[in-house]
Amino acid sequence: xxxxxxxxxxxxxxxxxxxxxxxxxxxxxxxxxxxxxxxxxxxxxxxxxxxxxxxxxxxxxxxxxxxxxxxxxxxxxxxxxxxxxxxxxxxxxxxxxxxxxxxxxxxxxxxxxxxxxxxxxxxxxxxxxxxxxxxxxxxxxxxxxxxxxxxxxxxxxxxxxxxxxxxxxxxxxxxxxxxxxxxxxxxxxxxxxxxxxxxxxxxxxxxxxxxxxxxxxxxxxxxxxxxxxxxxxxxxxxxxxx
Ligand code: JBE
Numbered sequence: 001x002x003x004x005x006x007x008x009x010x011x012x013x014x015x016x017x018x019x020x021x022x023x024x025x026x027x028x029x030x031x032x033x034x035x036x037x038x039x040x041x042x043x044x045x046x047x048x049x050x051x052x053x054x055x056x057x058x059x060x061x062x063x064x065x066x067x068x069x070x071x072x073x074x075x076x077x078x079x080x081x082x083x084x085x086x087x088x089x090x091x092x093x094x095x096x097x098x099x100x101x102x103x104x105x106x107x108x109x110x111x112x113x114x115x116x117x118x119x120x121x122x123x124x125x126x127x128x129x130x131x132x133x134x135x136x137x138x139x140x141x142x143x144x145x146x147x148x149x150x151x152x153x154x155x156x157x158x159x160x161x162x163x164x165x166x167x168x169x170x171x172x173x174x175x176x177x178x179x180x181x182x183x184x185x186x187x188x189x190x191x192x193x194x195x196x197x198x199x200x201x202x203x204x205x206x207x208x209x210x211x212x213x214x215x216x217x218x219x220x221x222x223x224x225x226x227x228x229x230x231x232x233x234x235x236x237x238x239x240x241x242x
Contacts, residue, residue: 001030001101002105007139030157031157036073036074037070039066042066061113061116064120064123067116067124080103082109084128084129085142092146100146108139108143112137129142174213177213191205
């Protein structure tokens with residue numbers, strides 16, 4: 001899978017993409033990330049990528065030509081999608097990450113300043129994504145979030161010892177509590193069941209803890225989760241105790 005990022009700050013991406021699971025995947029050639037500097041496609045003497053908004057007002061707006069020309073310079077695969085990162089986009093989530101992981105190429109446009117000229121939206125963007133309801137200084141962090149979440153779903157990126165299936169959100173529940181050595185830390189003990197070696201009981205305990213945690217912290221997620229009859233009545237009992 002290939003990512004092409006349009007940005008005026010390509011250096012933001014380099015160190016993050018060298019690290020960890022993503023760094024390995026790029027080394028192995030499973031994932032490829034290229035940055036295109038929008039400034040290289042600015043025609044003016046001062047290589048400006050932004051300008052004052054028509055109609056007046058605070059802040060600057062990213063000019064359409066440099067972004068349009070930067071996009072034009074990218075080799076497009078058959079199965080590709082152009083994404084604009086902005087607070088006005090569709091909210092990013094795990095399901096969208098799965099959908100995006102089916103493309104061979106994602107082209108990510110990162111805006112800066114107060115936003116991008118509306119013509120970029122109309123002419124260039126095939127999808128607009130937001131990573132959350134807060135304002136960042138630019139789309140770069142959002143693009144990294146998308147690259148990270150999508151890449152780990154591409155076959156071969158996570159080692160075979162990991163299964164995407166058990167993790168948060170893939171079955172619609174939050175993760176169960178995890179422990180490693182030491183057995184006692186600052187007086188806090190690892191739950192007995194996890195030391196028992198009884199894999200059947202451990203599996204049950206983890207499932208219950210995941211449901212409990214989801215009920216307490218993110219009850220909204222339970223509506224979409226896959227739950228058995230017993231699990232639903234367990235939730236009803238927790239509701240009564242509240
Ligand atoms: O979520 N986003 O994609 C953003 C992009 C730019 C600025 N703020 C955001 N939240």
